[in-house]
Amino acid sequence: xxxxxRLAEWMTNAPQIEEDMALGNIALDLLGQARALYPHVGTLxxxxxxxxxxxxxxxEREWRNVHLVEQERGDFADEMARLLWFSxxxxxxxxxxxxxxxxxxxxxxxxxxxxxRYHLDHASLWVVRLGDGTEESRRRMQVALERVTPYLAELFxxxxxxxxxxxxxxxxxxxLRDAVRRRIExxxxxxxxxxxxxxxxxxxxxxxxxxxxPMGYLLAEMQHIARSHPGATW
Amino acid sequence: MAEAxxxxxxxxxPVISIADLGIxxxxxxxxxxxxxxxxxxxxxSGCPAMEAIASRIxxxxxxxGYSADVVTQLSPPWxxxxxxxxxxxxxxxxxxxxxxxxxxxxxHGPVALQLTRRLVACPRCGSTDTTEIAHFGSTAxxxxxxxxxxxxxxxxxxxx
Numbered sequence: 379x380x381x382x383x384r385l386a387e388w389m390t391n392a393p394q395i396e397e398d399m400a401l402g403n404i405a406l407d408l409l410g411q412a413r414a415l416y417p418h419v420g421t422l423x424x425x426x427x428x429x430x431x432x433x434x435x436x437x438e439r440e441w442r443n444v445h446l447v448e449q450e451r452g453d454f455a456d457e458m459a460r461l462l463w464f465s466x467x468x469x470x471x472x473x474x475x476x477x478x479x480x481x482x483x484x485x486x487x488x489x490x491x492x493x494x495r496y497h498l499d500h501a502s503l504w505v506v507r508l509g510d511g512t513e514e515s516r517r518r519m520q521v522a523l524e525r526v527t528p529y530l531a532e533l534f535x536x537x538x539x540x541x542x543x544x545x546x547x548x549x550x551x552x553x554l555r556d557a558v559r560r561r562i563e564x565x566x567x568x569x570x571x572x573x574x575x576x577x578x579x580x581x582x583x584x585x586x587x588x589x590x591x592p593m594g595y596l597l598a599e600m601q602h603i604a605r606s607h608p609g610a611t612w
Numbered sequence: 613m614a615e616a617x618x619x620x621x622x623x624x625x626p627v628i629s630i631a632d633l634g635i636x637x638x639x640x641x642x643x644x645x646x647x648x649x650x651x652x653x654x655x656x657s658g659c660p661a662m663e664a665i666a667s668r669i670x671x672x673x674x675x676x677g678y679s680a681d682v683v684t685q686l687s688p689p690w691x692x693x694x695x696x697x698x699x700x701x702x703x704x705x706x707x708x709x710x711x712x713x714x715x716x717x718x719x720h721g722p723v724a725l726q727l728t729r730r731l732v733a734c735p736r737c738g739s740t741d742t743t744e745i746a747h748f749g750s751t752a753x754x755x756x757x758x759x760x761x762x763x764x765x766x767x768x769x770x771x772x
Contacts, residue, residue, distance in 0.1 A: 396745070396747075396748070399749065399750070400746065400747055400748035403748040403752045404748075406656070406658035409657075410654070410656065410657030410659065411658070414657060414686060481687070482686075485687035485689075486686060488686075488687060488688070489654075489686050489689040492689060492772055493656060496747075496770075500748075503747070
């Protein structure tokens with residue numbers, strides 16, 4: 379949901395109109411995946427919350443997304459670096475969740491898997507094109523890979539996921555790390571770039587509701603109409 | 613009833629019906645209660661047309677004096693392989709290249725650079741000398757290509 383909101387910001391801002399369409403379509407897939415899961419969570423936790431309740435009425439501390447997806451939009455290379463890592467992780471995650479003990483999670487994952495493979499394809503093509511491109515595009519793609527590095531450890535952090543994994547519903551994020559890294563290494567090599575060393579500082583806490591400065595601004599923009607006009611329909 | 617519902621057009625590609633697109637999964641008519649339960653599945657998770665399709669189904673059922681319950685089912689996930697031959701022919705006539713066979717798993721390994729080398733025939737002149745110009749087209753289910761023989765751009769329905 380949060381990354382869908384960030385990606386949607388590219389509409390009218392991407393370097394080509396085709397990229398407006400591409401990033402808008404990717405955002406729509408991610409939004410659809412979230413919409414399919416929210417009512418299920420509302421059923422499981424007994425609150426009966428709807429998809430709108432989850433998307434529009436949750437305060438910052440109630441959001442469980444990683445810091446990577448809430449960071450402000452950088453340049454196009456930054457977005458491709460973020461999309462590359464995020465979709466590589468989603469491919470591995472959904473491939474495993476397709477066998478989840480929870481039938482709704484399994485159904486959403488089996489469908490999402492086809493979509494995120496295409497997202498990864500798209501990001502890979504751009505990283506290769508920019509990395510193995512002009513001097514300027516190569517420099518900026520390399521910088522972008524370095525900028526996302528502090529946000530990667532959290533993608534594979536097990537803290538909040540152990541119970542779900544134990545129940546056979548979820549998977550341990552740490553178990554995805556090697557497979558995701560192999561995918562990234564192949565793309566970065568093809569792009570003739572260097573994969574940066576792990577950073578000393580890591581973003582942490584998103585999974586337990588502790589977010590970074592951009593999150594509040596993102597929610598304010600995303601939620602303000604629903605909150606200003608409670609119960610409005612159209 | 614089944615005929616009326618099968619004929620509901622896709623709102624974004626109106627030349628193809630929901631039955632020919634393969635997203636209509638079941639129609640169960642209860643003659644006693646004058647009610648019909650229709651099961652549909654989205655092409656893509658975020659497909660914005662689902663609500664329009666559901667309300668059109670309810671409208672068509674209502675015209676025959678039935679109430680409609682539209683159920684969205686995600687599993688098994690939709691594939692373009694469910695598209696009928698009639699549906700493919702309709703797309704072709706409309707200028708959209710129909711999808712090729714969907715392949716299980718990943719098509720090209722970790723670095724996918726061969727997408728543009730797949731053979732897709734131009735719906736206008738039939739040449740397979742075509743190039744992908746954008747991964748994503750005007751809707752989630754289409755990509756944009758150009759024919760290098762007749763130079764016309766055209767939509768391709770992506771195999772999924």
